Amino acid sequence: MRRAAVGAMVVALFAAPAFALTVSDVDTDGDSLVSFTEMAVAYPDLTEALFAEIDTSDDSLVDEAELAAALDQGVILEPAE
Numbered sequence: 001m002r003r004a005a006v007g008a009m010v011v012a013l014f015a016a017p018a019f020a021l022t023v024s025d026v027d028t029d030g031d032s033l034v035s036f037t038e039m040a041v042a043y044p045d046l047t048e049a050l051f052a053e054i055d056t057s058d059d060s061l062v063d064e065a066e067l068a069a070a071l072d073q074g075v076i077l078e079p080a081e
């Protein structure tokens, strides 16, 4: 009984977050890319330097792969809800 409860807690701690940020969450103009301005809505503390770090292709836009990589590598964290 006690053991089952602990197991359930461990699963809850390590489960993937229910909310994962995707481009469509922050893309307000519908072009499937995230500009600095759009990103800054989700991340008010965003700096140009941090955005450049996320934008690995250096085209001033963040696509789904760049966003996923940035979250995966901890460059940015999921925004607070």
Ligand SMILES: [Ca+2]
Binding pocket: 055, 056, 057, 058, 059, 060, 061, 062, 063, 066
């Ligand atoms: Ca880019």
